[in-house]
Amino acid sequence: MMLPTHVLVGLALALPVAVAVPEHADIALTAGLLGGLIPDLDMYIGHRKTLHYPVYYSALAAVAAPVAALVPTTATIAAAMGLLGAAAHSVMDVFGGGLELRPWEATSSRAVYNHYHDRWLAPRRWIRYDGAPEDLVLSVVVAVPLLVALDGTLRVIVGTAVLIGIVYTAVRRLLPAIAEVLIAGYLLQAIPDHMLARLPTRYVPDYVE
Numbered sequence: 001m002m003l004p005t006h007v008l009v010g011l012a013l014a015l016p017v018a019v020a021v022p023e024h025a026d027i028a029l030t031a032g033l034l035g036g037l038i039p040d041l042d043m044y045i046g047h048r049k050t051l052h053y054p055v056y057y058s059a060l061a062a063v064a065a066p067v068a069a070l071v072p073t074t075a076t077i078a079a080a081m082g083l084l085g086a087a088a089h090s091v092m093d094v095f096g097g098g099l100e101l102r103p104w105e106a107t108s109s110r111a112v113y114n115h116y117h118d119r120w121l122a123p124r125r126w127i128r129y130d131g132a133p134e135d136l137v138l139s140v141v142v143a144v145p146l147l148v149a150l151d152g153t154l155r156v157i158v159g160t161a162v163l164i165g166i167v168y169t170a171v172r173r174l175l176p177a178i179a180e181v182l183i184a185g186y187l188l189q190a191i192p193d194h195m196l197a198r199l200p201t202r203y204v205p206d207y208v209e
């Protein structure tokens with residue numbers, strides 16, 4: 001799923017905690033947001049493997065959540081919400097598309113790496129690809145209660161995430177062609193071979209291999 005969806009889901013998971021324990025609302029929501037966001041920082045360094053841990057984040061969240069419920073402090077709530085957001089992100093990506101350049105073609109058998117079993121999990125494609133119309137629908141549905149409940153900076157962040165999601169969904173199918181033109185037309189001539197080898201393979205046109 002696209003990044004705005006993950007960020008909104010991370011926030012939504014923290015929303016009940018923010019309502020139940022208002023004195024820790026800010027830390028819960030911030031940690032949920034960051035937990036939803038951080039796994040995708042591996043976008044160009046082993047995407048959906050380096051920072052995606054569907055099993056380990058979930059196991060740690062299962063420990064951290066009851067600890068935070070029993071001893072609600074800034075640290076325990078931050079840990080629980082951060083891990084919950086990251087776990088939800090990593091598991092949700094399994095239900096999206098694969099890692100290919102054009103995930104709507106559904107040719108890749110890789111969705112998220114399962115470090116625990118040392119293998120790739122196959123994409124379920126309930127949401128066919130990141131930036132699919134149904135991905136945007138999910139974002140909007142999750143955003144509604146957040147827009148109602150939150151105010152100030154967090155409401156602006158939710159609104160911005162939805163706007164980014166709309167634009168991303170609108171241009172998603174154009175992005176591979178743009179990436180190929182940029183890479184084939186410029187980067188392949190401009191960057192040395194050893195650097196080229198480090199480009200994610202989904203960006204390298206077939207004729208280069």
Ligand SMILES: [Zn+2]
Nearest residue numbers: 039040089093
């Ligand atoms: Zn992801």
